[in-house]
Amino acid sequence: MEFIDYYKVLGLTKSASEADIKKAYRKLARKLHPDLNPDDKEANVKFQQLNEANTVLSNPENRKKYDKYGKDWERGEEYEKYQQQNQGQQRQQHANSGQQSYGNYEGEDFSDFFSSMFGQSGGRQSQRSQQQFRGQDLNAQLSIDITEVSKTHKKEFTVNGKNIRITIPAGIEDQQTIKIKGFGNEGTNNGPKGDLYITFSIVNNTPFKRVGNDLYVDYDLDLYTAILGGDITVTDFESNKLKLKVTAGTQSGTKIRLKGKGFPVYKKDDQFGDLYVTYVVKIPTQLTEKEKELFNELAQLSKIN
Amino acid sequence: MESEDLIVVEVFCTICEVERTLIDELEEFGLVQLQHVDGIKYIHTEHLPRVEKILRFHNDLNINKEGIEIVLNLMDRIEQQNTKLNYLEMKLKLYE
Known part of the structure; x- marks a missing residue:
């Protein structure tokens, strides 16, 4: 488990006042808030740390505990437990009352470091009141082949742990x-469950390149047909x-469009994009003597013309 | 529209601990879309994520209504730009 320097997270030193914190x-929350950085996982992790830092440092009791143990908080915690066991009930009661003050903390939003130090049931004032209403949304990645x-x-x-069977539209x-x-x-206070967001990662190992609903493919056209x-x-x-009919004198790179032969349009039955075929004229590289002779003849003819 | 897709605004406010007047203000300002059925105001569940996002901007970040509108518009624009960028990236791959 990694130690998190909450002062560093906030860009402050230990001498920071409550107002500084x-x-x-607020300044960092405006920058890193997940709603403002929806696809930035790094920002989301930083925001989580920021919330932890604020929860710990804006509460005088939490801050005292954090300042006392600092990097050695884990050993300090063990030492305190030892002291509590040996020095009677008075201190035990003090420790318990400290935990109760953490209120409505939802441990899963916090790092292992935070949970270990302040307990799964300890915590903060809810930053997001809507979490009492709707369950948290989940995100998943699903990799599928383009042929599917x-x-x-x-x-x-x-x-x-839940089995989900979904229909993936073409x-x-x-x-x-x-x-x-x-x-x-699950939602809280009988609120509705959150939603699952699945992001598809499409693997394409075919010769076809896809742009929206259109497909692009190269076709090697022999010189003579071109x-x-x-x-x-x-x-x-x-x-x-x-x-297909290739017209005489087709240049390499010529693109033809085959309407409706592309990829299916999402959620629109019987609608397809187009297929673009690009002719790549292949120049023969290994010529026989006879072929060379004939090409030379052609070259001479073209000079005359 | 099915009735289970609608949430009474009062219920939403109670559960989310939001002032009812705030929702009314947001509706008046045009940020939140409510449905009026027989004199009762509802939020459609489809709009919930957006309403919640607006409330987070308001509560977590202390952004006022005007600011929220600007942020949402800019975020919409970023999304459009990203869609365009993705399309152009795909096009570019044709020449790789």
């Missing part, structure tokens, strides 16, 4: 978050064979 807390995402499918997984985006109502933590034109067969994402 209040001021520093092309069709609406059911998936079963476990969050917080066309979900990478890093998209969906809300599963009522699968968060020059003379012809018929080719392109395979789409669903492995369907699509017959």
Whole structure:
């Protein structure tokens, strides 16, 4: 368990006054508040430490205890327990009354360091009164393959020991978050449960690149078809064979759009994005003598023309 | 709309320990959307996260109504920019 220097968290020294602590807390809270930094895990951890620091240092009794033990708080705690056991009931009562003053602390919001020092049942005045109402929301990450995402499918997984079976609509985006109502933590005071937010991480190992609902794929076009034109067969994402006509004189990098052959549109049945096929003309590298001869002939002809 | 999706404002205020007048003020200012049914004001559960966020800005950070509106607008704008950025990142990957 790591020692947390609460003064450092607030950017203060031990000599800070109550007003300094209040001021520093408010200033940092405005910067690190989770509502202002929704996707910043580092800021959320810092905000948690900030709340702990404020809880400890803004309460004279807590601050005294913290100042007394400092880095050696753990050993100090053990020593105090030893003293309590040996020096009679008076001190024991003092320690108990100290714990009662911590009130409505919700231990799970705090670090192990804080919980060990001030106990799971000790604590602070609730910073967020809504937590007495709705259960806390949970966040989870789910990694799925792009081939799974092309069709609406059911998936079963476990969050917080609970088995959850959800339907993942086709066309979900990478890093998209969906809300599963009522699968968060239990509410307090008979309040509703929190929600579960699942963020999808989509793994794509296919030759198709996805931009929104559109798919992009390269097609290696041989030189002769590019020059003379012809018929080719392109395979789409669903492995369907699509017959295409290549016009004579097609340049490398030419992009053609196949309407409705892209990725399914999220929550819109029978709607699909487009598939863009980019022709990459392949220049032959190993020519036979005969081919060389013919190319030379062509080169001469083009000079004449 | 199903009745279980609505929470009576008084109930919400009691449980969350929020002054009723604050919710009325926020509604009047246009920050909170309430539903009026037979003279009773309700909060739709879909709006709860936003209402709670507004209350946290107000209570935790001492931001006034005008400030909250600016913060929410700026956060919406950041979200739009992030969506745009994600799209452009995906486009950029085509050329990698």
